[in-house]
Amino acid sequence: xxxxxxxxxxKVTEKGKDVELRCxxxxxxxxxxxxxxxxxxxxxxxxYFQGNSAPDKSGLPSDRFSAERTGGSVSTLxxxxxQQEDSAVYLCASSLATTGVSNNSPxxxxxxxxxxxx
Amino acid sequence: xxxxxxxxxxxxxxxxxxxxxxxSFTDSAIYNLQWFRQDPGKGLTSLLLIQxxxxxxxxxxxxxxxxxxSGRSTLYIAASQPGDSATYLCAVSLFPYKLSFGAGTTxxxxx
Numbered sequence: 001x002x003x004x005x006x007x008x009x010x011k012v013t014e015k016g017k018d019v020e021l022r023c024x025x026x027x028x029x030x031x032x033x034x035x036x037x038x039x040x041x042x043x044x045x046x047x048y049f050q051g052n053s054a055p056d057k058s059g060l061p062s063d064r065f066s067a068e069r070t071g072g073s074v075s076t077l078x079x080x081x082x083q084q085e086d087s088a089v090y091l092c093a094s095s096l097a098t099t100g101v102s103n104n105s106p107x108x109x110x111x112x113x114x115x116x117x118x
Numbered sequence: 119x120x121x122x123x124x125x126x127x128x129x130x131x132x133x134x135x136x137x138x139x140x141x142s143f144t145d146s147a148i149y150n151l152q153w154f155r156q157d158p159g160k161g162l163t164s165l166l167l168i169q170x171x172x173x174x175x176x177x178x179x180x181x182x183x184x185x186x187x188s189g190r191s192t193l194y195i196a197a198s199q200p201g202d203s204a205t206y207l208c209a210v211s212l213f214p215y216k217l218s219f220g221a222g223t224t225x226x227x228x229x
Contacts, residue, residue, distance in 0.1 A: 004161070031215060033215070035217075035219075040221065041221055042122065042207070042218075042219035042220050042221045042222070043162075043207070043209070043217070043219035044219075045216055045217060045218070048215050048216065050215070056215070056216070059216075091161055091162070093161075093162075106152075106164035106167060107152075107162070107164055107217075108164075109154075109161030109162040109163070110161050111159065111160050111161045112160075112161055
């Protein structure tokens, strides 16, 4: 596709339920990132995948959060036993560079998934 | 932990006026600094990226400066237009891939 695709665009779930958020990066991009944007706050780094290397999971806020990337392409962010504080916009981004972002390989963001936990 | 602050939080100017957006960060050992634009309900669009060894980058009406020693960056937008209305985010990285974002400056350009 032309850009990073995220689905669903909106998700409303009840507290305690599990949710899965999907990200399709730009074809050929080896790096994939998940960020969380809460109302009135800056983006918060969650996890980073680079090729076949072990992901950097240091930003995941709790063990209820997990993510995987299958075949070096599509990624799924899973939140188990959702809480109201999990309500936010979850943004996925990808880039081409294998050594991080550069002027020749900027980050491309999807439009995000707006998660609301009631 | 890297803290990134953007001032002001919101800005409203008449069309044609120049815009000055400020970003400050606490740890000067950065890898690079980026400015992004975010439209309502959309993802982020990369505007400019300044490597730690650079002092500024320019693209069209946009110019971003970087002063690592003082932990500051400024984004200038010349001759603002209503289409420039958006939220502008500053992000710094201590590692090539891990960005710390500010909360953004929401800009409104009045026609």
